[in-house]
Amino acid sequence: MTKEEYMLEAIKEAKKAYKKDEVPVGAIIVYKDEIIARGYNLRVTSNKTHDHAEIVAITKANKEIGSWRLEECDLYVTMEPCLMCAGAIMQSRIRKVYFGAYDLKSGVLGSVCNIYEVKGFNHYPEVEGGVLKDQCSELLTSFFKKLRNKD
Numbered sequence: 258m259t260k261e262e263y264m265l266e267a268i269k270e271a272k273k274a275y276k277k278d279e280v281p282v283g284a285i286i287v288y289k290d291e292i293i294a295r296g297y298n299l300r301v302t303s304n305k306t307h308d309h310a311e312i313v314a315i316t317k318a319n320k321e322i323g324s325w326r327l328e329e330c331d332l333y334v335t336m337e338p339c340l341m342c343a344g345a346i347m348q349s350r351i352r353k354v355y356f357g358a359y360d361l362k363s364g365v366l367g368s369v370c371n372i373y374e375v376k377g378f379n380h381y382p383e384v385e386g387g388v389l390k391d392q393c394s395e396l397l398t399s400f401f402k403k404l405r406n407k408d
Contacts, residue, residue: 258290260333260355260385260388261388261389263285263287263292263331263333263355264333264335264355264357264388264389264392264393265389266285266292266295266333267283267284267285267310267333267334267335267357268283268335268357268389268392268393268396269283270283270284270285270295270296270297270310270335271283271297271298271310271335271393271396272396273297274297274298274299274310275396275399275400277299277301277302278301279297279298279299279300279301279302280298280300280397280400281297281298281335281396281397281400282297282298282309282310282334282335282336282397283295283296283297283298283310283334283335284296284297284310284311284313284314284332284333284334284335285314285332285333286314286315286317286318286327286330286331286332286333286351287330287331287332287333288318288321288322288327288329288330289329293317293318293321293322293330294314294315294316294317294318294321295314295317296310296311296312296313296314296315296316296317297310297313298310298313299313307341309339309341309342310334310335311332311334311338311342311345311346312341312342312345314332314334315327315332315345315346315349315351318330318349319349325348325349326349326350327349327350327351327352328350328351328352329352330349330351330352331351331352331353331354331355332346332351332353332354332355332382333355333356333388334354334355334356334357335356335357335358335393335396335397336356336357336358336360336364336393336397337356337358337359337360337364337365337366337367337368337386338354338356338364338365338366339360339363339364339365340363340365340372343365343366343372343373344372346382347372347373347378347380347381347382348380350380350382351382352382352383353382353383353384353385354366354382354383354384354385355384355385355386355388356384356385356386356387356388356393357386357387357388357389357390357392357393357394358390358393358394358397359386359387359390366384366386367384367386
């Protein structure tokens, strides 16, 4: 599959979050060209701060691989990761991160800052942003417009 096809799979996960009135962010983890984990935002549903799409997918991938190390895995996520998720990505040793929409308020892989440019960490994943950016952004824009119209 191409990176765009994988991102379409992450978008499917984001749509599940949208249906639950969660911020529509979805993630998948790929290992040896196979999707081994999927996740979407569940923070409102679970009342757990850390239940972002990336964390949910990483937890499932850890279980699938049988290790906390995801060194041969790539993460596809529909929105630029926040600091918490970027830390989890780094700690899990994910090889590469592909993200869709940029997050100008809390994205730390280039928008607010690039946490992976800070010297001294023990692992630095590769990053490619803007994969299917328009589709990922539209889903977020639609969600927040719907949310504002509820008030």
